Amino acid sequence: MTKTLEKNSIKPDFIICGVQKCGTTSLLKYLSQHRQITFSPPDTEIHFFDNPVNYKKGISEFSKHFKTKKLNGLIGQSTSSYIYDYVPERMFEYVPDAKLIFILRNPINRAYSHYWHAFSKNRESSSFEQAIEKESDRIALDYFHLINFSYFNTGLYMKMLHSFLNYFKKNQMYCVILEELKTNPLDELNKIFKFLQLPFIESLKTEKAYNQTKIANFKITNKLLNNKLTRNHKLLYPFYQFHNRYLSRPYPQMNYLTKNNLNRKYLSEIEELEKFLNKDLSIWKK
Numbered sequence: 001m002t003k004t005l006e007k008n009s010i011k012p013d014f015i016i017c018g019v020q021k022c023g024t025t026s027l028l029k030y031l032s033q034h035r036q037i038t039f040s041p042p043d044t045e046i047h048f049f050d051n052p053v054n055y056k057k058g059i060s061e062f063s064k065h066f067k068t069k070k071l072n073g074l075i076g077q078s079t080s081s082y083i084y085d086y087v088p089e090r091m092f093e094y095v096p097d098a099k100l101i102f103i104l105r106n107p108i109n110r111a112y113s114h115y116w117h118a119f120s121k122n123r124e125s126s127s128f129e130q131a132i133e134k135e136s137d138r139i140a141l142d143y144f145h146l147i148n149f150s151y152f153n154t155g156l157y158m159k160m161l162h163s164f165l166n167y168f169k170k171n172q173m174y175c176v177i178l179e180e181l182k183t184n185p186l187d188e189l190n191k192i193f194k195f196l197q198l199p200f201i202e203s204l205k206t207e208k209a210y211n212q213t214k215i216a217n218f219k220i221t222n223k224l225l226n227n228k229l230t231r232n233h234k235l236l237y238p239f240y241q242f243h244n245r246y247l248s249r250p251y252p253q254m255n256y257l258t259k260n261n262l263n264r265k266y267l268s269e270i271e272e273l274e275k276f277l278n279k280d281l282s283i284w285k286k
Contacts, residue, residue: 010066012040014099014196015091016078017164020147020154021113021213022105023178024080026206030189033205036073036198040066045079049090052143062094074196081147083154085163092167099196100168105178106284107155107269108254108262114151116251117213120226123148129258152262158272175277215251222248 016024016031031037046065048054054061066075082091083102091098115131118124124131132152139146139153164173174195181188190200226248230240267285274281 010040010075011063011095012066012077012098013074014076014101015082015095016076016080016101016103017082017087018080018102019083019104019110019157019160020080021110021117022080022103023181024078024103027101027103027176027181028076028078030185030204030206031076031192034193034198034201037076037196038073039076039078041077045081046077047079047081049087049094050079050081050084050143050147055090059094074198083160084146085159088164088167096167098172100164100173101176101192101195102157102161102173103176103178103181104157104273107157107266108259108284111151111155111262112251112254113213114154116215118148119251120213120215120222122222128254132262152265155266156269158269158276161273161276177279177281179283213251215249217249 016027018024028039028043032039032042046054046062048062048065065077091100111132112128115124115128126134128151131149135149135152138149161173161175174192176188176192185206186201186204189204193200226240226244230236263285270281270284273279
């Protein structure tokens with residue numbers, strides 16, 4: 001049974017459901033270049049279906065994000081953490097006809113990037129190996145721990161997709177592979193536009209990299225310049241950019257033995273995903 005929205009209420013035609021640290025911000029920016037697509041809100045994740053506090057507020061909390069609809073176009077929404085098994089049922093209650101887009105990345109690289117993202121935000125103090133070992137206990141605590149410390153479990157993509165298939169049809173779902181998007185961005189975007197039944201585009205701006213994880217060189221500058229205010233305030237954003245470009249560095253490579261261990265753990269999941277997508281993902285197995 002679906003939730004009753006107000007008559008003629010605006011709701012998203014499609015949703016980027018995730019996955020975290022898989023390029024959802026870049027995908028949003030690329031899709032936004034199509035003249036028949038409008039994202040609402042333009043750059044903000046609303047965390048309605050995943051966050052229990054927001055979901056309890058009900059229809060008004062959901063509807064407030066969708067005020068205007070572009071004529072002869074589609075409205076999209078993007079929240080990178082709509083991948084937990086309790087989300088599909090909630091989503092189906094509100095938008096049963098929406099098309100769903102998932103962007104997937106080598107799960108080992110995704111887990112490691114997620115870890116360093118939490119570390120860079122001063123949320124994580126354990127080593128990556130320790131964090132993986134105690135992950136199950138942590139993410140069972142509450143929503144905050146689930147969204148921030150689900151490094152390994154978030155990479156179980158088939159488990160996630162099966163939970164959506166309990167409510168949505170397979171032809172409502174489309175999976176993008178981040179590595180393919182990076183290699184052939186225009187071709188991959190046009191495949192998405194075909195899925196959304198929109199005309200193809202002939203060019204795409206991909207010069208800017210979005211939401212890359214880096215490690216601060218100094219704790220004090222990280223606290224002052226790398227925060228929610230500087231990232232979201234138009235006048236302060238240049239300070240965030242300066243910090244990210246000049247006062248931060250790439251995170252270190254993963255331990256070789258750790259990578260091999262995760263490779264073994266993810267192998268069957270990757271092979272199942274290959275069959276589901278009818279796609280060769282051998283690049284993830286190296």
